Amino acid sequence: MSVNTFLLIDISNTFTKLARAGRQRIGRIHRVPTPQLGPSDIRRLLRPEMAVVVCSVVPEVTRRISSAFPEAVVSVGPHHAGGLAIDYPQPSKIGADRLANALACQRLYGAPAIVVDFGTAVTFDVISQARGGAYIGGVIAPGLNMMAEYLHSRTALLPRIRLAKPARVVGRSTRQAMLSGAVHGYRGLVREILDQIRRESFPRGRPVVVATGGDASLLENSLKIFDHVNPLLTLRGLQIIANHEWPREAEQRPS
Numbered sequence: 348m349s350v351n352t353f354l355l356i357d358i359s360n361t362f363t364k365l366a367r368a369g370r371q372r373i374g375r376i377h378r379v380p381t382p383q384l385g386p387s388d389i390r391r392l393l394r395p396e397m398a399v400v401v402c403s404v405v406p407e408v409t410r411r412i413s414s415a416f417p418e419a420v421v422s423v424g425p426h427h428a429g430g431l432a433i434d435y436p437q438p439s440k441i442g443a444d445r446l447a448n449a450l451a452c453q454r455l456y457g458a459p460a461i462v463v464d465f466g467t468a469v470t471f472d473v474i475s476q477a478r479g480g481a482y483i484g485g486v487i488a489p490g491l492n493m494m495a496e497y498l499h500s501r502t503a504l505l506p507r508i509r510l511a512k513p514a515r516v517v518g519r520s521t522r523q524a525m526l527s528g529a530v531h532g533y534r535g536l537v538r539e540i541l542d543q544i545r546r547e548s549f550p551r552g553r554p555v556v557v558a559t560g561g562d563a564s565l566l567e568n569s570l571k572i573f574d575h576v577n578p579l580l581t582l583r584g585l586q587i588i589a590n591h592e593w594p595r596e597a598e599q600r601p602s
């Protein structure tokens with residue numbers, strides 16, 4: 348099948364991102380709350396000539412989408428990872444978003460590398476220099492919003508807070524104190540995990556550190572530890588996988 352345009356779908360626990368894409372360009376990004384995502388959201392963007400690449404961490408939604416569009420859908424996984432080398436005991440257990448991020452990082456920024464994805468959970472994914480850049484594992488920790496929401500839901504008096512950069516460390520109200528604890532505490536978590544990864548996996552080298560996800564911009568200026576911040580990293584990974592699964596016609600012909 349000759350395909351040159353794609354619909355990229357990144358299904359996370361909270362929001363789903365959908366974008367039309369060519370082989371190089373990614374178009375406007377549409378965000379839909381994942382619990383509300385249905386086939387109609389996809390039909391609005393899908394064109395007959397398009398193939399669909401889905402990256403999902405919500406199996407129920409993956410099944411719903413795949414059954415509605417069975418003919419031209421590729422779900423990201425170890426057998427559909429754009430040629431990314433994987434050195435991991437159980438490749439099928441790796442989150443699809445983590446594979447897409449690792450692939451995009453390896454292709455765009457090289458290896459060795461660490462990808463930090465600030466989503467519902469924050470994930471740290473490690474790409475070694477072996478085999479041109481192989482996925483070797485990572486770390487999963489609670490996301491920043493999850494930590495803040497936990498304080499509210501598990502206490503009687505602490506309010507729900509909207510995350511923002513705190514003006515000072517010592518809060519002069521309950522909300523300010525919670526905001527300071529969440530953001531400053533989270534910076535410490537990120538720094539410590541990155542330091543431990545470097546010591547264990549790259550004692551003689553310096554991996555490139557790439558951040559993505561919703562809270563990356565909140566922490567970027569204060570942490571000063573990211574070499575790159577790329578909000579489109581996961582979608583770029585899906586685009587690379589799309590190009591790999593449906594190569595150009597000229598690339599398909601024998602030389």
